[in-house]
Every structure is written in C-alpha cells, then in structure tokens.
Amino acid sequence: MVVGKFLSPVGYFFQNLHPSWINKLASVPAGFGHGGAAPLTDVGVQLRGGRALADGHQLNYALYVANGPRLGLEGMEGLDLDVEGSSTNRDGERVWGGRVGWLPRPGLELGASLTRGDVVLDPGEMGIGMAEPTRAYRVEGVDVAWQASRAVSLRGEWIRQRVGDAPMSLAPDGATWRAWYVQGAYRFGADRWETVLRVGDSLSPHGESTFQQTALGLNYLFRPGTQLKLSWEINDSDNAEAEADRVLLQLAHGF
Amino acid sequence: MTRVPLRSPAIASQSLRAVAAAFGLALVILPAGAIAADGKALYESTCVACHGPTGKGAIPGVPDLATRLDKPDAELVNNVLNGFQTPGSPMAMPAKGGNPALTAEDAQAIIGYLRSGAGTPPPPSAANGAPASPPAAVLAPAPAGATSAGVAADSTAFARGAQAWADNCARCHAMRDPKSLPDEQWQVVVTHMRLRAGLDGAQADDILVFLKGSN
Structure with a gap:
C-alpha cells in the first residue's frame, strides 16, 4: 500500500521507465511528459501487487484513489490539465482507477489502464463569482512490452485523457489529450552498445504539444546503471516550437 | 504429544556406512549419462536463470x-x-553462480554436462592429443552429499529467486550485477522494486535470497 504522493499508476512509461538511467533515449516519448496525455503524479492511496498464476502466467496490479488533476485555463477558453499531484484538492473531486498487467510468459507483458472521476474547472481570476459545473474526467491506456530475444526489446503504449463538455462553464467545450509510441532497441558489442528507434505521436488542445516524432539513439553502457546516450529527434508539427529537431547528449547514472 | 523413538547410534552408523558404500559403488558402475544427469540438474537449478536452457x-x-x-x-x-x-561485459557472474552450496565436484559435473551437448567444443588438451578432461563417470568421487547438496538447491528459494530475478528485472532496466550492492542495500532495493515491478511477496523474498547468496 502506498499513501501520499506517488507516480501515477495509470499507463506504463512514466511510472516505470521515465528515469534517465532506465529510459533508452535522452527524452521522453511525445505526449508522455509535462503537458502531455499521460498522468504524471497524484496524491492519494494506492494498492499495488502481483500474483503468480498457473502455467507460468503472472499478474500485476495497481489500484488507486486520488485527488486527480487540476483543470485550469490557458488563454480565454483553452483547457489546461495539470497532471502533477497536489496535496491541495482544490475542486474537492476524487478520481479512481489503476492498471492491470498480464504476463502470459516471461518477457511478454500486456497492460491496460483506466481512470474515472470528475473535475471542476478552476478559472482563476477570470471566474471570480462564477460557480463552475462538474465535468467528467476519463483516462484509458494500453501498453505492451516484449523481450523478443536477449538483444532485442520492443515496447509500445497508447494513452488518452479526456475532459468532458460542460455547457454552463466559462469554457464549455471538453478536450482530449492522446499519445502513443512504439520503440525497439538492439544490444550489441558485448551488451555495451545499444541502438534505439522510437516513433510516436502526441495530440493536444495546444499546438506546442501536438506533434509527431521519430527518435534515433545510440547508447554506451559503462555499467548497467550508467550510460551515455546520444539521441536525434525529428519532430513534425504545425507549431514552430514543436517542429524543431533536436540532438541530445545525456550522461545518466542511477542505482 | 507422540514421541518418536530414536534409533541407536550403532544402527545409525551402520546405515550411514551402507549408504556411503552404495554411493561409492554407484560412482563406479553408473554410466556416464547418469552422472551427466547430475550436471544437468545442477545446471538447471543454478545456471539456467542467466545462461538459459541452451547456454546461449x-x-x-x-x-x-x-x-x-x-x-x-x-x-x-x-x-x-x-x-x-x-x-x-557489464555483468559479472557471482562466485558459484550465486549458489553457496555448489562444490568443485558440482562445477566439474556442470562443465561435463555442457561439454556433452551437441556442438560444444572439446577442451584444448583433447584437441592437442593430450588426455581430455576425464569423462563424468570417472570423475574423482565427490564427498557424499556434495552433488546432492547442489541438486537439492533446485528446490530452494535460491533457484526460484534467480529465475524470478532474470524474468522480472530486465523488463524495464539493464540487468544489475548481483555483486554490485551489499546485502543491506539489496534489502532496500528489493523492497522498492517489489512495489514497482508488481512482484508478489514470495517472489521478492526469493529474489532477495538469490541476491544475498550471490554476494
């Protein structure tokens, strides 16, 4: 059982793969960071565990009840979802959900995530004296990871957050954030070297978070927890800021 | 409470001698395949988690x-x-494959088993015309219980832990060398990773036994 602030158990990447010494590229997949489609952290109560089933099958689960995100405004009508957990539950609403992972055999994991709840827009200074209605908050996600061989690992994830319409609100239209990626990695050179290819897509109400990305990486592992990563991102977007390609060099060290 | 009568020391001693004699006789008359089976059992209980069933x-x-x-x-x-x-390689194999019960005779039996596999090359002494390593059937007799102690590890938490460690940890991150941390730090790490990886309590306990046994 986990009580307090925790990495959101919804989805797979952020709760398990985002640390730089685990993530195989120097950046997170499109839509899986701040302002993206995946919840990041939350404050509440979480129950996690696993169970070995018959025939070598394995099940793991994470169920939670938490404060949920904070819904604000960006501009006059654009909804902005703050998915960083806070001990202050400003809208008084709670969300619940979790993720279940199934391993039909070692090396292959299939996961599904879901969150349900309500949120209330916090319009800030623009909504002084106005009572905002409750609106639905929904998250769905699926993920897969496959260790195809000792040298090749493949994984992918799709996740979507939606905030419902509220006709009586200052911002009546709902919004959708959606992201997916697939990634393959290949180890060689006595497992010291690794190449990575990741393709992803992020959809958001905001232009700077709506883009497609192809990322290539070359990593050198000094030790299993210490690696130098060179990544090249090719981004495609209607937004000039999100359109920029990047070359990243990162030295990551973890436990 | 029911009391179980103890056998006299003399009877127990005779029984032990009989078992030892039978064990020694078995070493002389068992075909190579029978001894190699011990190597196979040892390999499958101690080595297979990391080296895989084919050794690849x-x-x-x-x-x-x-x-x-x-x-x-x-x-x-x-x-x-x-x-x-x-x-x-970023990984080191722990001493005795992490199985503290493994003896020199057990290690020899495992190597004999590996060499018996199709496609595995003979040792260089054989290639040079010198006597090859002795066939498994004529290995120096192991102390009574040496091999059986290793084989018994098959049913221990150590072997299960090695398998659970190999199956679960590489799902997210590069494999750590079991010798890279002291026991007390592995205790903390496994407690954390039980939560993160969705392990059940028995799996986490077995992995800890394996990691501590590898240090």
Missing part, C-alpha cells in the same frame, strides 16, 4: 557458453567457483 544466455550481458568451452576444465571450474567477468 537468457539475459543481456551473459555470453554464449559455447564460446567459452574452449578453455581447460580447471580454468572453467575456477571461474565457476570464484566468479568471472567476461572482458567488456
């Missing part, structure tokens, strides 16, 4: 054993007993 390696950082069997038996036994790190 089950996890990143573990080399194909077929490329290592060109060394003399004595060197391979020494590597098994004292641990070994392939040059350039």
